[in-house]
Amino acid sequence: MSLIVRKIASIIGGFIFLYGIYIVLHGHLTPGGGFAGGVIIAGSFVLFVLAYGTDESGEKKRFFIASIFESIGALFFIGIAFFGLFLGSLFFLNFLPQGLPLKLLSAGTIPLSNIAISIKVGAGLFSIFLALAATKYFLEE
Amino acid sequence: MALITDLILTPIVFGLIGMVIKRISRWLALISSAISTYYSIQLLGLLPGSFTIRLTPPVPIIFQLDLLSVTLSIATSVLTFLVVLYAINQKIRDRFFVYIPIALGISLGALLSSDLILFLFFWGFLLAIVFGLLLVGKEGRDPSAAAQKALFLLGASDFAMLLGIVLLLTTIGIGSLTPPFPKPLTSPIAIAGFILILAGGVGKIGGFPFHTWIPKSADVVPPATMAFLPSVLDKILGTYLLIRLLTRIFIPSPSIALLIMIIGSITIVIGVFMALIQPNGMRTLAYSTIGQAGYIIVGLGTLHPIGIAGALFHMFNNIIYKTGLFFTLGSVEAATGRSNLEDLGGLAKVMPITFFSFLISGLALAGVPPLSGFCSKWMIYQAIIQSRSHWLWPAFLIAAMFGSVLTLAYILKLLYATFLSEPPKDLDLDRIQEATVNGWFPPLLLAVGAIVFGVFAYSVPIARIIQPILPTRIEALGFWQPVLATILLLIGLLIGLLIYLFGTALRAKESKIFIGGEEIDSEEGRIPGTHFYSSLPQIYMLEKIYTFGKGGAFDFYNYLVGIFTSLGIVAGKVIEFLIQKFYEVIAAIYRIAGGVGSEAHSGILPNYLSWLLLGLFFLFLFLW
């Protein structure tokens, strides 16, 4: 990609990432949440990969890391649910203090779940992108 | 009550142990059949009674004991013991001895169970074991095709029976094999259920049209299997079911009786006439088994007390001599390694005990008085004549009588070809030895049984066994007096023997065949037994008329026999052919429909999707 694209990507990418985090953290207050935020986070990574390009080995490395993060996100999510089971004898029980409505630190486990989902979705989408992008190696054969 | 569970479970458990420890399976089979013989005799002390076992709370498992079931249980156990005894040192795979006790246990269960569902359970279970048993082939033979055919035919008849039982259960509410009193067959559903169960019984007994697996198996499974399966187990179970069905569960109507008798007559015709033209001893006996099943069916179909008693008696006789015949021919096969009649001959000298057993059993099978087969057939004839249920009755009588005559014919052929004819050159008689003790003892015992059941027909089997089983009194057996006849016959035989000894018989002179200045090899002069009736299928009416004109009364008999024989053979062949064609047509339909269906799966996705949409369209059409 051209220098302009790279430069702008490096400027914008961080903002996109930050915006994704914003969406995730306000998931229990405003529209959005784990999935939407995760997609945006993945978008920032995709932007970097598109701008700076990648080679096969780099792609494999990223894919490896992404898949680990994906599993961690999912485990985190299920872990929260299991915590509910162990602490309050109900799966997915909202065992944390709920706080006041419309405050950032409220709604118990929901923000945590949103974070877990965002990790899972971001990593998952990014790895899907990488997997599809990898097809260019064999389609060019 | 515990006795019953012991009786049923002991053989099964022994069989299962034998499955694990193959080495001792033979002895386990022997021991278990002996034990079940002991137990089943013990059952006599419990009579009469019904026993309920509550395995799981709501549905009890009901066993009912009456004389019929107990007697048949004893017979099954004893015969199984003999089969195992006979087979124990033969070259049969160990699996055979695993299945035999299991089959014994299951069939005892079937005989003793009163509940129809329980009965069905045992019955179907037995089918699986029979399949396994038929899979144990002779050395170097592949029995799979025969076993599959058996499984298919027996499976079909079993499913028919299942359907019938379900029909009875759901519509009439008959759930027991031993209801307090029989019900009349009136509603069409009940008749349908009856006929379906009948199909199960007929299939088990080996009757038309479920019989074709028996001759097919005869070549490929060991003789002991043939002795055990079609001639003991299936006969006993089939007869049991039919007797229960016709006497305890229902009061059948005359048209039903006609149906049964037609089935029986066809079975006789097929069995006897096909037996006549087989080139192989085992196959002959297999067809003979079918033919004798026909007698049982006809006897039951008369619905006359004598007929039913005769059928039951015939069943006993049949398992006695038929098992003996399979044993002796099996010994012959084991000793010589051949089974085609053409390759055998002259074994009477080297296997005298086997020969004697075969002679007695064979003559009993042919119904030569005073041996056992005669009296029961006589009772069946009597019943046919006395019941006269339909104007067709002479046809049934003729079928039965000619069947009997021709049975003698093929038995003589077997006897001649195996034991009496000049041996073929490559059969070295000096090397052949009499069977070992357990090889000759069971058939000899059975031959003695055949004599006892024949000579003392009234005093032993009928009075002691059959009369107590059946509710009605058996009377009017005609003027046949077996003991007297035996004495007369013995006197006749004695005179004949005297003549033989002191007459000229011993002075017969043997010399080489000498024709046209050339010594002819004795092999060319030999008449193998297979040629005995080889001309029968090609009999020309003209020749017979010619001989008739020349010969007189005796030739008239010949002529009649000729006509009926050829007719019978033609009929037998035609029926076999039709059955074959029927299967083929079904197979063809099956194949064509399968082909069309298979072609339709062309692998093209849009086609599949259009089926989906079509289906959706119809769903909307009907539901919306």
Added chain:
Amino acid sequence: MNLLPLFFALPLAGAFLIPILSKIWRGFSDLIANSITTILLFLSFYSLNLFEEGEVIIYKMGGWPPPLGITMVYDHLSALIVISIAIVVFAASIFSIRYLEHFTGRVKFYTLFMLITAGMMGVAITGDIFNLFVFVEIASISSYALVAFGIEKEELEAAFKYMVMGEIASLFLLFAIALLYGRASTLNMADLANTLSVAGRDQLFWFVAAILLFSFAIKSALFPFHSWLPDAHPSAPAPVSAILSGIFVKVLGVYALIRLSFNVFGLTPQNSPIFFHILIFLGLVSVFFGGIIASRQRDYKRLLAYSTIAQIGFIMVGIGIGNFWAIAGGLFHILAHAITKSLLFLTSGAVVYATGKRDLEELAGLGKTMGITAWSYRLATLSLSGLPPLVGFFPKLFIIIGACQAKLYWLAILLAILSVFTLAYLLKIIRKVYFTTKEVSTPETPFSMRLSMLFLVILMILFGFGFQGLLNSLIIPATKVLLNGTGYGRAILGG
């Protein structure tokens, strides 16, 4: 502590633990998957004890009361399905240990394996219709991926076709859910049942019913909607084929259909005969065509796949007759067929493992060297074609009893005849593969494979002899759940 969510949460957790932990040590994937399936097996049988508290066990996810939150509902019908799933999955996971030697992506395989388990378990115990859709999709998507697992030409083709048809079904299911939501404004199945039984049956009701039937008919591969199955099931690795054919189609198709049509829509043969006639018709056509096309196959697994179509047809006929014994037979057949068909597919896996071939014409004489495999196959054949004392006998008996009670005698006769057909096509494999006196030298399968086959054989015999206990503890209560109709809604929500 209520263990209900563990049924789907454990495999779900396993699915994500496996990729991480197997980076440390490869053996973790086997270990985790097998221990989870073992736990599930014990849990599923243990869960029968829960019914002492009541006929229906309701689990409120996150503590939300039923119409609002997602509820898990565990009754005897769910228990039957859960037990079937647990049995099949347990056997398949043991079998996979050695079978996967031929494949590279062991970790991915187990991840998908756990996901498909989680999806099926979720379908079986969920009480929320959208949740049902989600679990259906989890299971379906993993199954698409598992079908394509070998990534060879045939596997990919099968997977793509399967996916096209499966997704049509899934999307129509979603469409039906949308319509239902638009009508009743609720997603809880119990609430839905109550609402629908109060409101009359208008055009929209039947429209939704038709769409649902279409969707589940595809999922359960009834005849005109079946064409993906004979491609997809044989293409998957053998343990997966065992899961797909053994239980997957029944959970996603049959179970979901009967749960919705009986308990939510309140359909009975009396008030909606057409619906049930359609079920009988589809079932019969499936039995017939599945059977005859199966007997034409040359491929070991493809034959079994067609046989699955036929056997699903039996289940559907039983359900379609709709009286007590017929439904009991259908439900019993779900369990019986799960055991037998997965056993049959596992034997195919053993044969492929030992010889590398699936073509019946090329295989011969394996009966001698692969004794356990051959005997498992034979017993499964006898069971599937309905010979006592194996488990397959009773379902068919009950279905025929049901048909007779409903005065559908022609149907009873047809079913009895078609049962013999089952024998015909399954015997083909015995004849071609296990018989023949030809000497071959293939090794017996590894211990773990034999173990899993033996496990199923023992169950087959055990359930056959102990059918009475099974009937009382599981089948009859499950049948009662279905016959209870929309009483389901009242049982859960009360009032």
Added chain:
Amino acid sequence: MFFFITTLILIIIGLYAIVTKTNLIRIIIGFAILEYAINFFFALVGFKKGALAPIITQVDGPKNFVDPIPQALVLTAIVIGLATTALMLSFAIKLYQKHKTFDITKIKELKG
């Protein structure tokens, strides 16, 4: 009513593409259309005329919201749709790699 008809038309277009098109990618596009149509419909189910978006900005604000549940559900459906589309695309790519064609009618090795 207009929306329902639109949905129906979209569904039919999607099905038409899936059934009649032979190109793998077009089939996948057909699926996308079908999926969007159904999602669209689902989102419409919760629609109320003149109601607000279901976002609470203060604790006791106006109560006239559209039904938020369908939107949440549609979001889930979209996630699932994402997964299926991705998987299907990867199948398509792999199929192309093996068969060198995108024509589904030419990919017919499994038959009978």
